[in-house]
Every structure is written in structure tokens, then in C-alpha cells.
Amino acid sequence: MDIQKLLSEMTLEEKLGQLTQLNAIFFKKDNTADITGPASKLHITEQDALLSGSVLNFIGAKDMKEIQDSAIAQQPHHIPLLFMQDVIHGYRTIYPIPLGMGCTFDEELVEDCARMAGKEAAVSGVHVTFSPMLDLVRDARWGRVMESTGEDPHLNGRLGAAFVRGYQGDDLKGKYDIAACVKHFAAYGAPEAGRDYNAVEMSEHALREYYLPGYRACVDEGVEMIMPSFNTVGGVPSTANKLLLDQILRREWGFDGIVISDYNAYREMVKHGLAETDKDAAELAMNAGCDIEMMSATTYLYAKQLLDEGKITMEQIDRAVLRVLELKDRMGLFENPYRAANEKEEAELHLCEEHRALVRRAAEEASVLLKNDGVLPFSKDLKKVAVIGPFAAEKGIKGFWACAGRDEDCVTVLSGVRQLLPDAEVATTPGCSWELGETEIPDLENAVELACEADAVILCLGEYQKHTGEGNSRATLTLSPAQMELARRVIDANKNTAVVLFNGRPLVITELAEIAPAILTVWQPGTEGGNAAARLLFGDANPCGKLSMTFPYTDGQCPIYYSHNSTGRPVKNPKEITQNGYCSRYMDAPVDPLYVFGHGLSYNTYTYDNLTLSTDVLHAGEELEVAVTVKNEGKYTGKEIVQLYIRDKFASVVRPVKELRDFAKIELDAGESAAVIFTLTEEDLKFHTASGAFAAETGDFEVMVGSSSDDVLKATFRFEK
Ligand code: GLC
Numbered sequence: 001m002d003i004q005k006l007l008s009e010m011t012l013e014e015k016l017g018q019l020t021q022l023n024a025i026f027f028k029k030d031n032t033a034d035i036t037g038p039a040s041k042l043h044i045t046e047q048d049a050l051l052s053g054s055v056l057n058f059i060g061a062k063d064m065k066e067i068q069d070s071a072i073a074q075q076p077h078h079i080p081l082l083f084m085q086d087v088i089h090g091y092r093t094i095y096p097i098p099l100g101m102g103c104t105f106d107e108e109l110v111e112d113c114a115r116m117a118g119k120e121a122a123v124s125g126v127h128v129t130f131s132p133m134l135d136l137v138r139d140a141r142w143g144r145v146m147e148s149t150g151e152d153p154h155l156n157g158r159l160g161a162a163f164v165r166g167y168q169g170d171d172l173k174g175k176y177d178i179a180a181c182v183k184h185f186a187a188y189g190a191p192e193a194g195r196d197y198n199a200v201e202m203s204e205h206a207l208r209e210y211y212l213p214g215y216r217a218c219v220d221e222g223v224e225m226i227m228p229s230f231n232t233v234g235g236v237p238s239t240a241n242k243l244l245l246d247q248i249l250r251r252e253w254g255f256d257g258i259v260i261s262d263y264n265a266y267r268e269m270v271k272h273g274l275a276e277t278d279k280d281a282a283e284l285a286m287n288a289g290c291d292i293e294m295m296s297a298t299t300y301l302y303a304k305q306l307l308d309e310g311k312i313t314m315e316q317i318d319r320a321v322l323r324v325l326e327l328k329d330r331m332g333l334f335e336n337p338y339r340a341a342n343e344k345e346e347a348e349l350h351l352c353e354e355h356r357a358l359v360r361r362a363a364e365e366a367s368v369l370l371k372n373d374g375v376l377p378f379s380k381d382l383k384k385v386a387v388i389g390p391f392a393a394e395k396g397i398k399g400f401w402a403c404a405g406r407d408e409d410c411v412t413v414l415s416g417v418r419q420l421l422p423d424a425e426v427a428t429t430p431g432c433s434w435e436l437g438e439t440e441i442p443d444l445e446n447a448v449e450l451a452c453e454a455d456a457v458i459l460c461l462g463e464y465q466k467h468t469g470e471g472n473s474r475a476t477l478t479l480s481p482a483q484m485e486l487a488r489r490v491i492d493a494n495k496n497t498a499v500v501l502f503n504g505r506p507l508v509i510t511e512l513a514e515i516a517p518a519i520l521t522v523w524q525p526g527t528e529g530g531n532a533a534a535r536l537l538f539g540d541a542n543p544c545g546k547l548s549m550t551f552p553y554t555d556g557q558c559p560i561y562y563s564h565n566s567t568g569r570p571v572k573n574p575k576e577i578t579q580n581g582y583c584s585r586y587m588d589a590p591v592d593p594l595y596v597f598g599h600g601l602s603y604n605t606y607t608y609d610n611l612t613l614s615t616d617v618l619h620a621g622e623e624l625e626v627a628v629t630v631k632n633e634g635k636y637t638g639k640e641i642v643q644l645y646i647r648d649k650f651a652s653v654v655r656p657v658k659e660l661r662d663f664a665k666i667e668l669d670a671g672e673s674a675a676v677i678f679t680l681t682e683e684d685l686k687f688h689t690a691s692g693a694f695a696a697e698t699g700d701f702e703v704m705v706g707s708s709s710d711d712v713l714k715a716t717f718r719f720e721k
Contacts, residue, residue, distance in 0.1 A: 001334040003325045006077060007318060012307075014076055015321045016300040017051025021084070021260065021292050024058035027067040042297045050074045051300075053324055054082035054128075054292060059404055061341040064125025068337050080337035082328060084181070084260075087129035087167075088147060088401035089113075091120035092350040092409070093527050095359040097399040097468075097504060098133065100366030100523030102149030102548025103600065105641040105663050107162040113362050114166025116355050119176040123349055124404065125341035127331055128179040130227060132163035134214035135184055139559035140552060141194025143472035146400055146504035146524065148189055150548030151561045151597055153210055154660045157217030164221040171222065172331055175340050179327065182218035184229030184262060186244050187211040191231055194558055195473045200231045204243075205653065207233065209688045210563075216253060224327060225258045228290065230265055237272050239265045240284035250289060258323045260292040261285065267296045279305065286312045291320035351409060356528055363525040363532030365639070369543035369601040370551070373517040376498050377539030377603055378456050385426045386450040387414045388490055390434035390483065391460035391502045399524035400469025400504060409527050413460050413500055416530030420538055427454070431490075432482035434464040436474075441482045444489060451493035458537060459490055459499045459516075465524050468504025477508040477555050484511065491515050500533050506551040510594050539603065544639035544665075546600035546708065550593045557589065562597035562709040563656040598643050598660075598709040604634025606668070608642075611705055611713040618719045620696075624680040628705045628713065632668035639667045644678045645709060647702040652690035658704060678705070685719055696721070 007015075022042075026049040050071065058064055064083055072078045089095050095113045104110065114132075121129060134156055137145040149159045160182065169177035187207055191198035202211070215226065228238035228245060238244055239261050249255045266281045275281035282298035283306050293299045306312045331339060349355065369376070378385075391397065393414040395407040411419075418426045431447040432438055441447075451457045461483045466472070478484075491497050498518040501509070502525075513519060520543065522533050535541040552560050569583040574591035585591060607630070614625035630642060644662040648655040662678045680703070685696035698721045706712030 001329050003322065003329055006325060007321060010077060010321070012304060014051055015317055016303050017048070018053030018079070018321045018324045019292055019317070020052045020297050020300045021054040021056060021294045022049055022052045023295060024055050024063065024067060026052065027055060027070060043301060044297045048297070048300060052081070053079065054084055056084045056294070058083060058085070058125070061123060061125045061343045061346050064341050065338055072337060079325070080328060080333040082127050082324070082333070083125050084128040084130060085121060085126045085403060086131065086401055087117050087121045087126060087403050088131050088133070089399060090117045090359065090402065090405055090526060091124060091126070092404045093120060093355040093359055094398045094402045094405035095362040095526045096366040097146040097524045098149050099146050099504070099548060100525065101362065102155060102159060103368050103545035104362065104365040105155065105546055105665055106365060107158055109362060109365060110159050110162040111166040112358060114163045115169070116358055118167045118178045120349055120355070122176040122178050122340035123342050123345040125338070126178055127333070127339060128181055128225065129167055130181045130183060131167070132160045132180065132218065133183050134160045134218060135187070135189030136211050136214060137189040137549060138561040139190070139194040140477055140506040140549065141473050141475060141555070141558050142189060142191060143196055143469050143474070145189070145549060146468045151550060152548070152563065152660050153213040155548060155663070156214035160214050160218045161221040164218050164223045168222065168224065179224035179331070180218070181225035181227055181260060182215055182223045183227035185215050185226050185238060185249070186229060187233055188229035188231050196471050197230050200233050205688055212248070219253050219255050223257065225260055226255065227260050227262055228265065230262055230268065232272065237265070237269050237274055239290060240269060240274060240288045242288050245289035256323070258291045258327060259289055261290050261294045263295045266293050266298050278302065282306060283311045286316055291323055351527070359526050360528035360532050363522065363529050364536055364541040366525065366545055367520055367522045367532065367536055367543055368545035368547055368599070370519040370521060370595055370599070371513055371516065372601050375496055375517040376520070376537060378498070378537055380421060380538050382421065382424055382455045384453060384455045385417060385421065385424050385458065386454035387417055387426060387428045387458045387460065388431055388447050388450060389460035389486065390430050390432055391462055391500070392428050392430060392458070394434065394460070396465050397502055397524055397529045398465065398526050400465050400472070405527065411528055411530035413458060413530045413533050416532070416534030417458065417537070419531065420534040420540070431486040432480070434462070436467055436480060438480040438482040441486055444486065447486060448489050448493045451490045451497070454494060455496065457490055457494045457497040459487060459497055460502065461487060461499055462502030463504055463507060465504065468524070475555070477505070477552065479507065479509065479512065487512055488515060491517070498537060500537070506549050508552055508555055510553055513594060539636070542603050542636050542638040543600065544602055544641065546598050546641045546643070547595055548597070550597050551595035553592065553594045554589045556586070557593060560593050563659050565654050566657050596708060596710045600641070600708070602634065602638045602640065603636050604632050604638045604670070606640045606707055607631045607633055608706055608713050611715050613703065613715050613717055616717050618680065618682070618717055620682050620721050622681070624717060626678040626680060626703055626705060628676050629673055630666065630668065630676055631673040632670060635670045637667065637669045639665055640707065641665045642676045643706060643709065645704040645712065646680070646684065647704070648685065648687070649700045649702060651687070651697050651699060653688070655687065658709060660709070682719070
């Protein structure tokens with residue numbers, strides 16, 4: 001398609017339509033809702049809506065084809081729509097929430113899952129996914145931590161790039177490739193008080209050092225789109241933030257893809273108090289560098305006036321429209337507006353055994369064994385098993401952003417255990433509900449009786465999927481009084497109990513960790529969650545996940561993360577409550593969390609020895625090899641995620657006490673040893689210095705290698721520029 005020629009023939013209204021994205025409801029011929037209802041809220045007519053260039057929130061190939069046919073027929077130049085959707089951790093076959101996928105430390109697995117999700121989405125008519133979300137998260141009170149791969153910039157960057165590769169494949173040339181949209185730019189994960197949509201106030205140093213690298217990794221991987229965040233950064237909403245969208249994204253990073261706003265984010269700038277009117281909002285967003293306006297129509301309505309007033313230019317409009325048309329052209333939509341949409345393939349691919357097997361493996365490797373006093377793995381010869389708790393038979397375990405996924409597709413823990421142990425007697429009762437703050441335990445005595453009679457108890461506790469995600473921040477992170485009382489009584493009745501925790505964030509489980517013999521978090525594990533949990537509990541799979549986000553000891557520690565600064569007055573023992581003294585302590589809690597970033601147990605023990613460096617002075621342009629021997633002392637084959645951290649001991653700005661710089665996931669048979677070798681260069685030592693340069697400085701460094709951020713072997717080296 002000759003895009004430039006097409007652009008030259010389009011009216012201003014057509015161009016503005018291409019910069020407007022509406023919900024599918026605006027396009028459905030048979031829509032039951034009053035189409036003028038939402039249209040009137042946006043102050044546009046039904047005719048205006050038909051000029052829109054892209055659509056979101058539709059489901060299925062049939063839906064898509066109807067909408068596409070209608071739009072092309074009514075568009076003056078028959079321009080096809082771009083179909084976009086939140087395919088966050090699966091389309092119909094759902095894998096664990098991204099916070100769980102972060103615990104896999106597995107780029108290949110993430111890429112495979114994203115590719116599977118993209119394929120399922122593509123045959124259902126999706127062209128673009130609003131994923132991956134690369135918001136760095138350090139505050140478990142924020143509901144959307146579930147959507148992030150965690151608290152570390154290095155881990156997030158590597159996994160974010162893997163998501164982009166999985167979705168976009170070979171530069172969108174593949175039939176099932178879909179465009180990715182990295183979000184929410186920027187620092188949406190750092191809202192004050194952990195409350196969604198709240199202000200983000202931080203230094204530009206912190207922004208650039210910790211919060212931007214994840215998005216940058218996706219831009220460098222060729223992500224097609226980026227979505228600014230709802231929050232303010234430095235007092236300006238990202239949607240109108242020229243530092244973010246123009247200076248950093250376009251000028252420094254050279255991004256020339258599409259910037260698409262978040263849902264109604266243009267008009268929310270009036271509520272923020274930045275724009276006095278919708279027209280001001282359109283002007284601010286256009287001049288900052290936004291291209292597509294999602295679910296509001298201020299550009300469509302006011303661009304003509306703004307042009308006449310000289311407040312925006314036709315070049316800006318044409319540049320934005322060209323980005324949209326070029327993506328449609330590169331995806332072949334002018335020739336084949338359905339692209340991969342295909343009802344037959346949809347029926348064959350969705351929930352097929354190959355996809356179920358992949359998400360089952362993902363759920364196994366995203367799970368983290370937080371504690372195990374030795375009760376796990378359970379024997380498969382058990383005769384009587386009790387599966388107790390509000391999540392024992394709960395199918396709502398797919399997670400908050402599960403797109404076309406359905407609860408009824410999910411395998412519960414109860415089903416998984418019964419399938420794995422067909423000859424065992426597997427009894428169950430919920431004990432109580434999963435409601436927040438629940439105090440009632442209707443069948444507590446029955447639960448205790450089942451526990452008494454059982455050879456082993458699987459106690460399924462946690463946080464329901466709708467209590468996480470967008471808009472669902474929490475001020476307290478503990479389990480309900482009912483769940484805790486149920487846990488006390490059941491564990492008291494049977495010490496051969498393992499807790500399976502369902503959660504969309506790190507919860508405060510400090511008391512549970514004291515009384516439970518074993519705790520396995522499966523996060524919100526997705527379609528195959530129950531089968532994965534059963535296989536892990538009974539040893540058909542060996543836990544290998546490592547925490548992508550810190551579990552606080554108490555709510556009051558939030559935000560809390562491993563790569564913190566030392567402060568000028570660090571406590572001597574962060575694991576204890578420091579009783580007094582002028583130091584950086586709490587009077588009523590330890591400084592350390594309950595479980596640190598990188599923590600995760602296995603049914604094996606892995607020993608680390610012989611940490612050696614190829615040199616103790618690294619010069620610019622050279623490489624430093626870091627080698628360690630890891631041995632599987634256990635009796636099972638298992639995977640271990642070997643982590644490498646560094647500490648820049650003295651620098652022109654204070655540096656964190658440790659920072660992840662590399663990781664390797666290895667598989668070892670029982671008794672097997674392996675040498676794991678990492679390579680460090682000057683690049684790994686760079687940071688935003690006091691002068692604002694991104695550079696490494698001469699000085700002494702610690703290098704740490706181990707199985708968790710607080711279980712490492714240490715060595716030192718010097719870097720000389
Ligand atoms: C939501 C979310 C964003 C999502 C968009 C479209 O409000 O903030 O992550 O992609 O709207 O659903």
C-alpha cells in the first residue's frame with residue numbers, strides 16, 4: 001500500500017479517526033447496549049466512531065471479522081482497524097501472572113509462553129497486545145504488582161525482552177506474530193502509599209537508574225508500541241510528560257513506534273489539574289508526543305481548533321497517522337484485514353494439550369517453595385489426603401488480567417490431587433471463604449476432623465484474583481482472621497500439613513511461616529494451576545522458583561526491596577528487632593523482610609564452592625570471569641537459579657548494597673556438579689553518576705554468587721578505568 005499517497009488523500013477527520021481507539025461496543029451492529037450511550041459520553045456521534053482506526057476489548061475471530069468488515073465498508077478509504085487486547089499472561093490458555101513468571105528467571109520459558117499466547121490471540125483476531133508491563137515494583141500494597149516481573153531492573157529487562165520476542169517473533173513477519181506494547185511508561189509501580197493511580201515523586205536519578213531500564217530493554221528489542229502511565233512523574237502526568245515522551249523516549253532512545261495512551265488518560269488530565277479542558281488535554285498530549293488516544297476523543301473533537309490556533313501542527317498529526325498506517329501496512333492488513341483470525345484454528349488451538357502442558361510447566365517453575373521442614377514432597381502412596389481451605393476447590397485461580405481465559409477452564413488443587421492419586425481417598429472442605437477480612441469459619445470443626453483423619457493435609461489459602469490487579473491496592477497484606485484461625489487449628493491437628501498459597505502479591509504471612517511446616521506459593525497459577533500444584537507437592541516436579549519480589553515481614557515495611565542503600569546508620573543485625581539506638585531501625589519489627597528477593601527452596605540442597613575470579617583488577621575493555629561450582633546434594637534431578645550480584649563499594653553517588661547483574665538456570669541430576677561461569681565487563685558496572693553520565697567509576701567492587709540475594713559466596717575485585 002502506498003501509505004504516503006493514502007495519507008495525502010485522507011481528510012482531517014479520517015486522520016484524527018486513526019488516532020482514536022474505541023471499545024468494540026462502538027462497532028457492533030447487534031450491540032445490545034445503547035451505542036449512543038458511550039458515544040455520548042465521549043461527545044462523538046456514531047458516524048464519528050466509525051472513523052476510528054483501532055479497537056480494544058473484543059473477543060474472538062467471529063467478532064473481529066464482523067467488526068472489521070463493517071469498519072472497512074464504512075471507512076471512506078476502507079482503512080482496516082488494528083485490533084488490540086490485554087493479552088497479559090495468556091489469551092485463553094492462561095499461564096501464571098507475570099510476577100510468578102518473574103520467579104522462573106527463565107527467558108526461554110517466558111518467550112515460549114508469550115509466543116503461545118500470541119498465537120492463540122492472533123487466531124482470535126488480535127493484532128496488538130498491551131503487554132509486557134515493565135513497571136518496577138517494590139510496594140506489595142499496589143494491586144498491579146501481579147502484572148510485573150518484579151523488583152529488579154536486570155531481571156525485568158531480560159524477561160521483558162523475552163516477552164517482546166515471543167509476541168513479535170521475526171519482526172511481525174510470522175502469521176501468528178502480534179505487536180507488543182510495553183507499559184506503563186513510566187514508574188507506574190511506585191505510587192505514593194502503594195495506592196493505584198497515585199502520584200509518583202522521585203529523583204530523575206532514581207527514575208533513570210532503577211525504573212527506566214526495563215522499558216528501555218523492550219525498546220531496544222524492537223517493541224512496536226509504548227503506553228504512558230496514568231500517574232504523574234515530577235508533577236506531570238506521563239501522558240503529557242515531555243521529559244518522558246520526547247526527551248527520553250524519542251530523542252535519547254530513538255523510539256519511533258506508536259505511543260498509545262492508557263484508557264481515558266487524556267481526559268483524566270483535567271482531574272489531575274493539569275488541563276483545564278478536554279481541548280487543553282488534547283493539546284498537551286499531542287505536543288508531548290502521544291499518537292493514539294484510547295477511549296476518549298479529545299484529539300478528534302478539538303484538533304481542528306488547535307490547528308487553527310496554531311497550538312499543534314499538521315506535521316504532528318501526519319507523523320502520528322503515518323506511524324499507525326505503517327504498522328497496519330507492515331502487518332499486511334490492507335491486503336488481509338483478518339490477518340490470522342480463523343475460527344477453526346481458534347477451536348483447535350485454545351486449551352489444546354500442547355498449550356496446557358506449557359502453562360502447567362510454567363506454573364510449576366513459577367511456584368516458589370518458601371519453607372519446607374521436610375514434610376514435602378508427600379509420598380504418592382498416601383491413602384487419605386485432606387485438601388482444605390477456600391482455595392481447595394476454587395477455580396478462580398487464573399489471575400486478574402486473564403483476557404479470554406475462563407475460571408471454568410482451570411484445574412483446582414482438589415482435582416489435581418485426585419487425578420494424581422486416583423487410589424487415595426481425598427476429602428475436602430473450604431473451611432471459610434476467601435473474602436477480605438473474613439472472620440467466619442462455618443465448618444471449622446469438620447475441617448479439623450478431616451485433618452485429624454488424614455495422612456497429610458494440603459491447606460489452600462491466600463488472596464482471591466479479584467483482590468489484586470488494577471484499582472485493587474490494599475493497606476494490609478495479612479490473611480483474613482478466618483484463614484489464620486483455620487490454619488492454626490488444622491496445623492495443630494495434623495503436623496503433616498503443607499500450605500499452598502494463592503496470591504497476586506507478596507502477602508504478610510509471618511505468623512503462618514512460624515506454624516506451617518511447609519509453604520508453596522503458586523501465585524495465581526492459571527489454567528493448569530491445580531495440576532502443577534499437585535505435581536510439585538508429590539514430587540513429580542521439583543520446585544525451582546526464586547522470588548521476584550520481597551515478602552515483607554509486616555505491612556509497615558512497604559516499600560521494601562533487596563537492592564536498598566546502606567544508609568549512614570545501618571543496624572547491626574537486620575534480622576532482629578534492634579532494641580535501641582540512633583540507627584535505621586523499627587522499634588517493633590526487624591529491618592529484614594520475611595523472604596528476600598531470590599529466595600526459593602528445592603527438594604534438593606545445592607552447595608556452592610570455589611568462587612574464583614579470573615583477575616582481581618578489571619580494566620576498561622577487558623572481561624572478568626566469575627566461576628563457581630554448584631553441586632546437587634539431593635536425591636532428585638532439579639533446576640537451580642544461580643544468581644550473581646555486585647556491590648560498588650564507593651562511588652560518586654551512593655550505590656545499593658547489592659544488585660543483580662546476571663543469573664543462570666541450570667539442571668543437575670542427583671549428586672551432579674557443574675561449573676557456572678559468568679562474565680563481567682565495564683558495561684555491568686555502569687550507573688548514573690553524580691555528573692549525570694552513565695559510566696563505570698574506578699573503585700572496589702564485591703561480587704556475590706549464590707542461591708538467593710542473602711545466601712551468597714563473596715569475592716572482591718577492583719575496576720580501573
Ligand atoms: C487499563 C490499564 C492498561 C490496559 C488498558 C486497556 O486501564 O491501565 O494496562 O492495557 O486499560 O485495557
